[in-house]
Amino acid sequence: NAGVTQTPKFRILKIGQSMTLQCTQDMNHNYMYWYRQDPGMGLKLIYYSVGAGITDKGEVPNGYNVSRSTTEDFPLRLELAAPSQTSVYFCASSRTSANTGELFFGEGSRLTVL
Amino acid sequence: QQQVKQSPQSLIVQKGGISIINCAYENTAFDYFPWYQQFPGKGPALLIAIRPDVSEKKEGRFTISFNKSAKQFSLHIMDSQPGDSATYFCAASMYGDYKLSFGAGTTVTVRA
Numbered sequence: 001n002a003g004v005t006q007t008p009k010f011r012i013l014k015i016g017q018s019m020t021l022q023c024t025q026d027m028n029h030n031y032m033y034w035y036r037q038d039p040g041m042g043l044k045l046i047y048y049s050v051g052a053g054i055t056d057k058g059e060v061p062n063g064y065n066v067s068r069s070t071t072e073d074f075p076l077r078l079e080l081a082a083p084s085q086t087s088v089y090f091c092a093s094s095r096t097s098a099n100t101g102e103l104f105f106g107e108g109s110r111l112t113v114l
Numbered sequence: 115q116q117q118v119k120q121s122p123q124s125l126i127v128q129k130g131g132i133s134i135i136n137c138a139y140e141n142t143a144f145d146y147f148p149w150y151q152q153f154p155g156k157g158p159a160l161l162i163a164i165r166p167d168v169s170e171k172k173e174g175r176f177t178i179s180f181n182k183s184a185k186q187f188s189l190h191i192m193d194s195q196p197g198d199s200a201t202y203f204c205a206a207s208m209y210g211d212y213k214l215s216f217g218a219g220t221t222v223t224v225r226a
Contacts, residue, residue, distance in 0.1 A: 004157070031212065040123065042116070042203060042216040043158070050212060058213060090157050098214045099146050099207040105157025 006106035013081040013113045021076040023091030031094040032074040036087040081113045120217025133191035135220045137204035144206040152201045194224045
């Protein structure tokens with residue numbers, strides 16, 4: 001009964017470092033999403049995927065990359081971390097598109113870039 | 115540019131009172147309007163959703179009111195309880211779109 005699992009929960013990076021946020025879901029959902037949440041700004045879509053091998057940019061993709069080699073996993077890669085990437089990152093999945101179905105979110109990964 | 119504008123940013127209500135959160139949108143192609151609830155340290159979770167063919171939807175103490183002509187929708191929390199203290203996000207999506215556009219969020223605090 002895991003749902004959407006994100007790791008790590010917390011991470012501190014130095015400027016210029018790289019890292020990967022992991023996301024896995026066990027609900028066999030085709031659709032997966034990465035959002036970032038900043039105070040007073042709501043949730044902004046970074047990247048999304050409609051199935052294995054298919055990814056597309058969201059509203060704020062700069063500085064990030066994703067891959068979707070399996071239905072279960074949707075890692076988010078941060079290259080050359082910048083202070084502007086300090087945020088809480090949420091991975092989500094849905095059985096159908098966001099227009100018709102419920103998004104299931106992980107518990108988030110809090111990233112600080114110093 | 116925020117496609118869905120949400121207000122207020124925060125509100126405090128006494129136990130048993132009514133909490134009201136408002137959202138407005140510009141894109142008339144939007145046809146799905148969910149509300150998500152987020153507790154501290156957790157991810158958002160779907161609370162209730164509405165489509166424009168109805169003007170109101172109620173689930174327990176939570177009601178969505180929808181005004182298509184004004185391009186506005188709101189969440190009413192009746193008989194607010196301390197356990198309702200959370201951040202609430204409105205969102206919108208359109209047919210054929212894969213994503214949700216979220217409002218900025220409203221932090222609701224229910225005082226006992």
